[in-house]
Amino acid sequence: LAMLRLREAHKAPPLNRHGYGDRDVLERIDIDTLRAAWRARQDELARLRRFHRQRLYPSLQVVRDLLATRADGDLLADEALQHALADLRRIDDQLLQSAERIVHAHESASKPWTANDLVRRLTDRAHEVLRSARAVAITGGHVAVLLNRLQFFGVDQILRELHERGTPILAWSAGSMVLTERIVLYYDDPPDGAGHPELLDRGFGLSKGVVMLPHASKRLRLDDKRRVGLLATRFAPAVCIGLENGAWLCRDGDRFTNGGAPGTAVRLFPDGNVERLPQEES
Structure with a gap:
């Protein structure tokens, strides 16, 4: 995986081929x-x-x-x-x-490394390590921080290249959200009253026509048909998919199935219904 190769890269000699150590290069940024x-x-x-x-x-x-x-x-x-x-x-x-x-x-500010040739060479080296990966895994966490960091270092473009050539990209929780076209923030019961789903930003667009809703049962009132229906209608024609721990989302065109534990992946419909995704046939 790319992370392992990046770790190996840090064991390289302290000076790069341009005669500067990585720390020296990074210190050139104000x-x-x-x-x-x-x-x-x-x-x-x-x-x-x-x-x-x-x-x-x-x-x-x-x-x-x-x-x-x-x-x-x-x-x-x-x-x-x-x-x-x-x-x-x-x-x-x-x-x-x-x-x-x-x-x-x-x-x-969005991509400061493009303004300095030495820093750009350093980031280019990291990009080449990612391009050589046979698979990439993107973890969860704070979705806004994850999105900003991936964009800041230009990883979004590398992921698009990998996706186009068929390299497997595995993602879960917030990681699955950044791969979609639109990232939706949601929490129906925040401490300060009823919440309203909000758009955070555009995602990387690798998984089209779907809105990912990790931990849906904890963050959404899935038994409230009016709220579910409004959420699904607002972002239609994209399909709203709720995911729980143990889910493994499989897709074949417009058909979604769950290759993980039964009942851990659901689809939200504009009429307010919530249905389990069918299990993927082994």
Whole structure:
């Protein structure tokens, strides 16, 4: 695996072929300037999310109210609901577009190693180790930190290259989330009241048309059909998949199965139903 090869690389002679040790190269980065640039970028993204929530929460409430009060066959209410859902999705799309603009405007902080030839050679060496891997494993953890670090060091591009040539990429929990097109944060019962699912950012897009929801039974009210239905409808046509410890998600086109312990992978539907994924046939 790539991690083992990276460890071996650290046993190499202290000087690289350019006559500089790795520590010497890294010390050429102005850490204080980089920290300030990164902080400015993150502060602007945080400010964007505050504005996003100011628009998102009222829109979510409108959709919930319409779902709670509309009667079967009420065409006018159905039309209003579709318009409200379109507003909700537009707010989500605008968040992602604005976040991309901010990241692009702070490119020197997003990928600082591109501005220094010696540092770029060092990161290129790490990239080559990853490219030589026969398989890559991505663990869980804090999904925002994981996403930022992988992007910061350009690992997202390497993963795309590996995926295109068929190298196995194994991922779980937060690791599975960063491989999707959109990363959704969710917690229905936070300490400060009912939570609202929110978009974090675009993922790497290696697993298309799916929203990963690890530890779904602990973080979502899966018995609340209205909340489940809204979550699945909001991010449609992507399929919302809930995963528990022991799940092994298998996919063949649009068909999802579970190769792990029975009942550890479920699908959330727009009608509010939650169904176990069928077991993968051995």
